[in-house]
Each structure stands twice: as C-alpha cells, then as structure tokens.
Amino acid sequence: MKQLVSAIIAYAVQRDVDAAQLCKLAGISLTALKKQSAPAITRSQLDALWLSASRLTGDPLFGLHFAEAAKPAALGVVGEIVQTSATVGEALTHAAALTHLVTDQCRLEIHRTAKNFSVRFVPVTDYGDAPPTTFKLLVEFLMVMVIHEVSGLMLEKIMPSAVRLPYATPDPAAYERVFRCKPVKRAGEYVLVFDIRYWDEPILSANYELQSLLLKKTGKLQHKTDKPQSLEVRVYNHLLANSYLGIISLEEMAANFNLSPRSLQRKLQEEGVKYQDIADSVRKSLALYYISSGNYAMKDISYMLGYNELSAFTRAFKRWTGSSPAGYQSL
Template sequence: MPRTATALTSWCRAIKSALEESGVDSEQLFRESGLQPEALKDANARYPVEKTIRLWRLAVEATGDEAFGLRVSRHIRQTTFHALGYSLLASATLDKAFERLIRYFRIVTEAYELDWHRESQSFVFLIGVDGHSHRPTHEAIDAFAAVAVRLCRALYGESFACERVELERPPPDNADFWIRALRGPVQFGARRNAVHIGVDIAQAPLENANPDLAVMNDEIVRRYLAEHTQASIVDRVHSLLVESLPNGEPGQQAVADSLHMSLRSLQRRLAEENTAYQQVLNDARRELALAHVANARYSLSEIAYLVGFADSSSFSRAFKRWTGESPSQYRKART
C-alpha cells in the first residue's frame, strides 16, 4: 500500500502568515482543508501532503493572487526547515548546501523529487514531484523556487543572481513579480521546474561556513527522520555511527543490537538499499572527517580519534583515498 506523504507543519505556517497579510481568515481555510491549526504550535508535527495541497488551492482562490506563492516565500524562516535550515546556512559552498538539501529534504516533505547536477557551466536545481504524491500547485512550486533563491542570497550575498529559472506554470499576467523574486530571467511554460546557477558562484567558498555546526545539525535531522518519518535503514545506521565513532568504531553486531534486529537482518536490509555496513561506515567517517579537517580548531590527531581511527597514519591513508589529498593539504587549500 503506498505510503502517505507528509510535510512539516512549519511550511503551512508560512501560508497562514501570507493569508493573514492578505486579510483572509486563515483558520477557516485550514479547517476546510482538513488541517488542525493547533498543530502549527508543534515544531515536530506533520500534515498529510494531500491536505496541504488543498490548502494551497483554497488560499489562491481566496486571495485571487497569482503571485501568492512568491508572497508565501517571504514568510519562510530558517526554522521552517527544522535543523536542516541551520545546516544549510553553515555549508561551505552553495554546491554543498544544495547537496545537503537534496539529502535531507525528507525532513520537510516527501512530496518532491529534487535533484542537483551540473549541466555545462551551470548547476541545476531541479524540482520534481514524487510519483506517489498529488501534484503540488503552481504556486507551491513558485514558493519553493523563490525559497531556493532566498537561500542563495542569504549564503552568497545580495549580489547573487540566477542564470535563469524554468517554470512549468503558464505565463502570469505580470511576470515582473517573478523576475524580481527569482533574481534572473524566467521561462514560463517550460518542460521542468529548475533553477540554474553559475558554476563559479555555486563553488565559491562561503564566508559564514561552519563545518562543525553543519555536521551537528545534520545529526539532529537524521534523528528526527528516524523518529518521525519512515527513515531508511541507511539513515538509521549512519546516525548511530556518527554518535558512536568518537568512542571507537562500533561493530556490526553492536549496531544491530542498537536497532533491535539480528545481524543477518541488518545485513539483508542494507543490501536491499544497495549498500553494506562497511560502505555506510566509510561514508559516515568521510563526512565527519571533511567537516573536521576544514576546521583548524582540531589537530589532525584529534580528528583521527573523532572519526574512529586508531592512529593518525591510518586516518591519513583513508583521507587520501577519499579526496586524493592528505589531510594537511586539504586543510591548507581551504583555510
């Protein structure tokens, strides 16, 4: 039976604020959509996506505003994305921020299929739709694209501009709203919803990057996903490894015990997700190592301990396999 897609209530809090700004009775529309407004007070609560789409439609009808999605985007806050919002703001580059957004966006909603890839001299942020979900409104897509641009401005600076934006929606009566909000030329009636960002901008080091803060909030995201959504076994194992590595590498049996399953069940479920314990362990170590090495506060011997290696030489060999550089070379190039 297909799972029911959900979304953090915080996204609907932005819709509520935009409705009230427009003089519309938001509580009435919430109830007509089958949503309980009281849930907005719970930062961890989630709404069924089917009902949030109904809210979007009712909101656009009530306001008569073709740019309602753009207005909603102005009410999105750092906390709208839970701990992911803090991870994004601490990312080293826009490239890393979007990679993080793709990896953990399930904390916000499972309704979208996102992608971030390079096309020639641009990176493209693609906003697709989960095939199991009801299709979002054009206004919801507008809001999401505008939020992505606002994130780039917050990280890169006010000078940020997109190369172009593609939207499937039909041309609006006044395209100027979209051009201003999306900071670049907009193609309406396109075959996809995509934001194009220049490679140089996407890979430029960000002034406020904080690798430790990013990793710390990534872990909060993984814990939330494990507790509140249908988290994959990879996410759950990864979360346990990040917690355990500073105390030494945990064995597979210890991880299986922590997840209340047999070792054979753990291995089988990881295989079903096309991976294995050693691969998840390597990924967790690599993620922690890259964050810590970029922070000069830690010595390389301390980092070796923090990511579960018995000595610095073993850590250095592994790090060179991951990056093609020694830890000291990697640090020197980024500080």
C-alpha cells in the first residue's frame, strides 16, 4: 500500500501538484511516509488521496492516466512475479495471488476457455453498478496496469479482445485508447478478456531486467537543464523511464498530462522544442547506452527503440551521431 501511495504522489507531482498540499488533503504525513517505520495507510486516506489527486490535477480520468505512466516495478510485485513465472499464464496466476500486496479492495480471478482467458477484478464490497469514484479510480488503474505489464513482459503491444465494466464510460474515446479496446457495459463485471494464444507465451525476463536497469540508471540518463520543472524535462524523463514499453506517441503523452496533442505541442514550442525532437533525444541516449554496454545485438536495440527494420535504426543513428551503429561500437 505504501508503494502505491508513493507512486500516486510522485505522478501527481509530475502533473504540477504540490506534494505537501496533496498529502495534507489526504491526511498523510509526507515526512512519515519516507520512513521505513511509516504507519500503515488507511483505506480512508487512500480514498482521499485518489480524490484529491484527481481534483488537483483537474483530471477525472486520473486513474487511467496514472496507470499509463506508472512503472510497475515501483510497486514492488513485478519482480517477484517474474522470478516465479515462465509464461504469461503463470505470471497472471501469480499476480492474482499477490494482489493483496497492492490493495485489499478487490481480488483477481483468472478463467480459461478453449478460445480465451479472462482476468476478473472482484470487489470485496458489492457496489452494484454504481461504485464510488475512489474504487473506479483504483480498479481502472489495476486493469490498465495488467494490460501494460503483460505487454512489457512479452515486448509486444497486447490488445484485449474485450473489456467489460459495470458502468458507461464518461469519455469512450479515451477509454478505448488506454484499454486498447472499446469497453462495453456489463452489469457487475470488471473484466479483461485476452486471446488464448497469449497464455503460453514465454516471459522475456531479460526485458524485465532491462526495465529494472532503466529504473536504476534513469538518474544518470535524465535530461539535465537549469529548468528542472520544465515540460520538456518531464516529457523526456517520462519517455526514458517507461521506454521498456517503447516510445509512446504524441497523443498518448498528451493524455498523460491531461492535454490535447495540440496543446502539448504548443506548450513545448513555447519552450523551443518539438515532441519528436524529445523522442529522438531519448532514443539516442538509450541507443548509445545499449551499444556501449555491449549486452545487446543491434537488431534487438533497433526493436527496443521502436524500429521494425534495422536499416531504419541505422539511418536514424547516422543522423544523430554521423556514424553507423557498428562504426560507433568499434570506436
């Protein structure tokens, strides 16, 4: 629970919310939270944190956007799942058993058929079809996290075949974009459905290791500037820290900051930079780091940076450095 609370606060700060003000509204001691012996967070404090973060950011879809931005390893359970799993099916089964480490408000159930498998989020309290806002924020966050983390474990952008919620979504286009599937209303259900072909797919544990490495190395690779709170810096560091899932689009980044793509572009232009320039800068930093480490084949680096063809990566690298990847590696 403490890790989830810390992650929520960190994301809210990224969205220009004052951490001290947010914690005060939630009745949480920020000083105590940083200590190992911090008192347990109560459900009422967590509820107040969700609501206050949503209100202070002006984002009614705070849970969805937080899930897009969150680093699963920071919640402390992904590593344990990966270490005990060989396939996606095993990982989800273990995740279901570890849900209590993140929340006590719902549990996960996994169901398989010949054609698909489903991940069902079962509320501990029966809210019917009108759950409180705080539970909606929590369960939507957990559902999106499952989609994104499975994608990360496979290094593939997984699309659910169905998403079911017990209420009509307030912004269908945003939900469809984040869930990668149009949610349908189904009484009493919080369910993700996936094609059965994903069940026995092996987990790329090396990709989790890459994620962990990036989280540790982010401080060294982060963009340095005399404007630490600039939008450019926040966009750059968000792309960097989440790059194990690929470099996200302008539209996805804009949604993360609760802005329209045009507004994000305009705000970046006011700082004298374009989104594509920031994305290329992240790719360049990571490419140089991967090549210098000597741990990855060129085709793997190309794929991790979002290039379907090695030739496209080679052209981009020459544009960044004036040298080919192989030439740079031999220096």
